[in-house]
Every structure is written in structure tokens, then in C-alpha cells.
Amino acid sequence: MQIVRRTALAAIASIEMAVLLAALTKPAYGYVDPGSGLLAVQVGGSMLAGGLFILRSKLRRLFGLTSANDKSEREKQTPAESSE
Amino acid sequence: MAAAELTLGTFRDPAGSLRIAGDRVLREVRRGHADAAMRFLQSPAAQEWVAQGRLIPTRILREESNTLTLEHPRVFFPSYPWEWTPSAWVAAADLTLDLCEELLDHGLILKDATPLNVLFQGTQPILVDVLSIEERDPASPLWLAYAQFVRTFLLPLAAYVSLGWPLAASMQNRDGYEPADLAPHLSRWQRWREPFRSLVTLPLMLESSGSESAHNTRVQQQPAAAMRLLRGNLGQLRRHLRRIEKRMSRRRVASRWSGYASNADHYSPGDQESKRRFVEEALTAVAPRSVLDLGANSGVYSRVAAACGATVVAWDTDVQATEENFRKAQQRDLQIAPILANPARPTPSAGWRNSESLSLLDRSRGRFDCVMMLGLIHHLLLSEQIPLGEILGLLRELTAGWAIVEWVPASDPRFADLLRGRDELYRHLDEAAFLRAAERHFTVVIREALPNGRVLFALQGR
Numbered sequence: 050m051q052i053v054r055r056t057a058l059a060a061i062a063s064i065e066m067a068v069l070l071a072a073l074t075k076p077a078y079g080y081v082d083p084g085s086g087l088l089a090v091q092v093g094g095s096m097l098a099g100g101l102f103i104l105r106s107k108l109r110r111l112f113g114l115t116s117a118n119d120k121s122e123r124e125k126q127t128p129a130e131s132s133e
Numbered sequence: 134m135a136a137a138e139l140t141l142g143t144f145r146d147p148a149g150s151l152r153i154a155g156d157r158v159l160r161e162v163r164r165g166h167a168d169a170a171m172r173f174l175q176s177p178a179a180q181e182w183v184a185q186g187r188l189i190p191t192r193i194l195r196e197e198s199n200t201l202t203l204e205h206p207r208v209f210f211p212s213y214p215w216e217w218t219p220s221a222w223v224a225a226a227d228l229t230l231d232l233c234e235e236l237l238d239h240g241l242i243l244k245d246a247t248p249l250n251v252l253f254q255g256t257q258p259i260l261v262d263v264l265s266i267e268e269r270d271p272a273s274p275l276w277l278a279y280a281q282f283v284r285t286f287l288l289p290l291a292a293y294v295s296l297g298w299p300l301a302a303s304m305q306n307r308d309g310y311e312p313a314d315l316a317p318h319l320s321r322w323q324r325w326r327e328p329f330r331s332l333v334t335l336p337l338m339l340e341s342s343g344s345e346s347a348h349n350t351r352v353q354q355q356p357a358a359a360m361r362l363l364r365g366n367l368g369q370l371r372r373h374l375r376r377i378e379k380r381m382s383r384r385r386v387a388s389r390w391s392g393y394a395s396n397a398d399h400y401s402p403g404d405q406e407s408k409r410r411f412v413e414e415a416l417t418a419v420a421p422r423s424v425l426d427l428g429a430n431s432g433v434y435s436r437v438a439a440a441c442g443a444t445v446v447a448w449d450t451d452v453q454a455t456e457e458n459f460r461k462a463q464q465r466d467l468q469i470a471p472i473l474a475n476p477a478r479p480t481p482s483a484g485w486r487n488s489e490s491l492s493l494l495d496r497s498r499g500r501f502d503c504v505m506m507l508g509l510i511h512h513l514l515l516s517e518q519i520p521l522g523e524i525l526g527l528l529r530e531l532t533a534g535w536a537i538v539e540w541v542p543a544s545d546p547r548f549a550d551l552l553r554g555r556d557e558l559y560r561h562l563d564e565a566a567f568l569r570a571a572e573r574h575f576t577v578v579i580r581e582a583l584p585n586g587r588v589l590f591a592l593q594g595r
Contacts (some may be wrong), residue, residue: 050513062280079145079282080278081244081278081281083279084336085336086338086339086340087279088279089336089339089340090336091341092352099274099354102361102362111511117273
């Protein structure tokens with residue numbers, strides 16, 4: 050069961066990475082010239098860092114590790130959930 | 134002399150336009166284009182920025198069906214980036230990044246990032262273009278003004294520090310330098326060294342490879358990841374700025390004039406003290422709210438005027454001396470705005486139809502209660518070849534009332550240095566000639582001759 054869960058998580062991570070790298074959804078209209086080479090540096094860097102960010106969170110979930118942020122998010126949710 | 138009535142219009146931003154009429158600064162905004170900005174301006178965070186003097190105060194003057202009219206106070210003396218010292222550029226860049234980071238906490242962002250959005254009050258930069266604030270797409274990790282920040286702040290600063298390109302050249306480049314402008318001038322070593330690696334070499338490689346990313350402004354990510362990446366991008370820009378600033382301080386070299394005050398061998402310590410006392414006493418008697426220090430050098434007398442309670446604008450042509458004046462005023466939190474400006478070749482108006490920025494004299498006429506011209510008149514007479522009557526005429530145009538002037542006689546060693554064999558041409562220049570020219574515009578109220586032959590005057594405008 051654990052193996053199935055891990056395989057599923059890994060598959061989701063791969064799909065998300067592919068979507069992220071395609072990353073073409075909503076256009077953003079700028080007021081200033083966003084540059085071309087300088088924009089490419091920003092886009093490339095953001096995609097790479099974003100990919101690593103998602104991969105890291107998937108790996109953490111895969112190995113059952115949670116970050117301090119995840120914990121605090123869960124703690125924030127608990128009182129709300131208990132009041133419902 | 135009354136302050137000249139000024140009108141200046143801006144029109145590039147489709148969201149609105151700005152008009153300066155006399156002492157009023159009015160901004161007309163198209164309905165629906167300033168909602169995000171107005172929301173921020175009314176927040177406690179924005180009020181704190183205003184209280185710190187880092188953001189221009191704004192009040193709603195009129196609300197009509199299609200337009201909103203905002204009013205801002207007029208900054209006492211607007212200066213332009215082409216008149217700023219390197220440290221002023223750094224301060225304006227830091228302010229832009231600080232505000233952008235602050236806005237992210239409010240779901241907002243800066244839509245443009247150029248030194249033209251910043252003015253100075255003393256050495257404190259103040260963001261004046263409130264329409265730069267807009268709603269942020271929470272899923273986007275991009276700052277669309279990133280490239281403009283690089284073009285208009287980082288590349289001019291890096292080119293100044295590493296290539297010696299003057300920051301004054303920014304008058305010719307409204308939107309700064311493209312990476313391709315700098316690339317041919319960099320050595321191989323410089324190209325692969327930061328900040329040029331990230332700001333010039335890599336962007337050019339990606340541009341020439343025809344990368345899809347070079348035209349893609351549509352990156353979407355999870356909001357938490359997008360925010361983190363955006364903050365990372367801003368942090369990267371800040372690190373480049375710190376790197377350039379560090380190199381700037383290492384390369385700060387002595388210029389022709391930066392050591393002038395300490396090497397003034399034509400002034401004995403006693404004469405210097407007498408001159409300082411005269412200036413101090415004259416300023417105390419006149420009690421000006423605003424002082425223009427012409428030929429301020431590193432700001433010895435600008436600081437005397439600031440200590441007397443005046444708001445000071447200091448002009449000089451020497452970058453290093455003016456930079457020293459700026460840094461001292463910044464460290465001591467003095468109301469002095471040192472800029473690179475030359476009364477003999479004043480900054481012209483610039484931009485579309487020569488009407489986007491005001492000329493130096495249009496910003497200055499009649500704006501100052503007192504104008505000081507110490508140790509400058511012989512340079513204007515001999516190096517710039519401006520007649521005495523013209524010099525006194527300009528002085529009268531600039532001051533609303535008073536002038537403190539140092540007359541340098543022909544016997545002075547500095548006068549002789551500049552004369553360079555043209556004795557015949559300038560033989561007529563003596564104190565009597567100065568007084569004849571001065572009395573057409575001023576009344577002499579105080580006169581004090583120093584033992585070194587120089588004469589100090591406090592003049593009141595007629």
C-alpha cells in the first residue's frame with residue numbers, strides 16, 4: 050500500500066513539473082518593457098527554482114518529512130476545524 | 134523676486150497624468166486605474182512610509198465620473214538622476230526595492246522601477262509616482278519591472294563603477310542601458326564576473342539563442358512558491374546593488390577638487406575661521422529658510438547653512454566632492470541636497486518636446502531666500518569667461534532676497550592661476566568693478582576684508 054502511495058506521489062510530482070515547465074496559462078500585461086534577455090533570466094530562474102521547490106515538497110511528503118511551515122499551517126487549521 | 138510659475142506635464146502612463154502649476158502638484162487618474170494604489174495609500178503601512186518621508190503624501194482633491202484628481206505637496210527642489218551623485222543613485226535604488234518588497238505583503242507590486250519616480254528631500258529619497266503601485270498576480274513569480282530596474286539603476290551604476298561612464302549620461306537614455314550597450318566594452322574577465330555575468334552576459338546569450346523564455350511573461354506557479362521566488366528575485370537585485378556599492382567605495386579616488394577644502398593653502402587657518410564666522414553671522418542675521426550654495430565643493434559652508442536651520446541645495450561640478458558632501462549630509466542627517474550642477478552650463482530641460490523635465494534655472498529662479506557664492510566668482514569670470522554683470526544678474530534671479538558673495542581680487546594666487554597670461558583682458562576686474570555690477574541688483578549690507586585680500590559681502594536684493 051505504501052509503495053502504491055509513493056509511486057502515485059512521484060507520478061503527481063512529475064506531472065506537476067511538466068506542467069510547471071510548460072507554464073503557459075494566464076498572460077500578464079506589463080506597463081514597461083519587460084526586456085528579452087533579462088526576462089529570460091528571470092523566467093528561467095523562476096522555473097528552475099519553482100521546479101526544485103515543488104520537487105522538494107514532494108520528496109518531503111514522500112519520506113514523511115514536514116517543514117516548520119507545514120506544521121504551523123496545520124496548527125492554524127486545527128482550531129477552525131474543531132469549531133466546525 | 135517671486136518664484137516663477139511653472140507648468141510641467143507627464144503623459145507616458147496611460148493610467149493618468151501629472152501637472153505642476155506653481156506650487157500645486159495635481160495628478161489626474163483615470164477611473165479604475167488607481168484602485169490598488171489608493172487602497173495602499175490609505176493603509177497604515179503607507180502612512181508610516183509617508184511619515185518617514187519615503188513616500189509622497191497624497192490627498193483626494195476631486196472625484197468625478199471618469200477621473201480622480203489627487204494632490205501632492207511640491208518637493209522643494211526637484212532634481213533629476215543626471216544630477217545625482219553615485220550614493221544618491223544607490224539610495225534611490227534601495228528605496229525602490231524596499232517599497233516593492235513592502236507592497237508584496239499587501240498583494241501589490243511596482244509596475245515600473247526607474248530613478249525618474251524618485252525625488253530627494255535633502256539626502257532622503259522619496260517615491261513620488263504613486264501610480265506605480267498596482268495589483269499583483271499572486272501566481273506570478275515575475276516582476277515585470279525587473280528588467281527596467283536593471284536597465285535604469287544597476288547597469289548605469291555598474292557602467293559608472295567599472296567603465297567610468299558618467300551617470301549624467303542618463304539624461305540621454307530615459308530607459309537606461311540595454312545589456313547589449315555594455316557588452317562590447319567589457320573585458321572577458323568582466324563579462325564572466327558578477328554583476329555583469331547575470332546582468333549582461335547571460336541575458337545576451339539567452340536573447341541570441343531565441344529562447345522562448347525571452348518573450349514569456351506568463352509564468353504561473355503556486356502562490357506560495359511564486360511569492361518565494363519573487364522575493365528571491367528582488368533579493369538577487371539587492372545583492373547586485375550591494376556588490377556595485379562595495380566596488381564604488383573601493384574605487385573612490387581623489388579628484389581635482391575633492392581635497393580642496395583641506396589643501397586650501399591660499400587660506401591660513403585664521404582666514405578660514407574668519408570666513409566661516411562671517412558666513413555664520415550673515416546667515417544668522419538673514420535667517421533664510423532656504424539656501425543655494427553655488428560651487429559648494431565638499432560642502433563646508435552648506436553644513437554651516439544647514440546648522441543655521443536652512444534647507445540647503447548645493448551645486449558643484451565635481452563628482453567626488455559632491456559625493457563627499459552627500460555622504461556627510463546623509464551620515465549627519467542634514468537638510469542638504471548636493472547635486473551635480475553648473476551655473477555656467479545649467480542642466481537643460483529634457484524629454485519629449487523638451488518639456489518632460491525642467492531646466493536647472495526654471496527649478497531655481499527665486500526659490501532661495503539666500504544664495505551663497507563663495508570662492509567661485511573668479512572661476513566664472515576667468516574659466517567660463519562670463520562678464521561680471523551677467524554673474525550678478527544670475528545671482529539676483531536665483532535669490533528671493535539675499536546673497537553672500539566672496540570677491541577674489543586679481544592679487545589672489547588662485548586668480549593668477551586662472552589668468553594664465555590674459556592679464557590685459559582682465560585688468561579692469563577689481564573690487565570697484567564688482568561693486569558697480571552688484572549695486573545694479575543689490576545693496577551691500579555687510580563687507581569684511583580678510584587678511585589674504587579676499588572680501589566677503591552680504592548683499593540684499595533691490
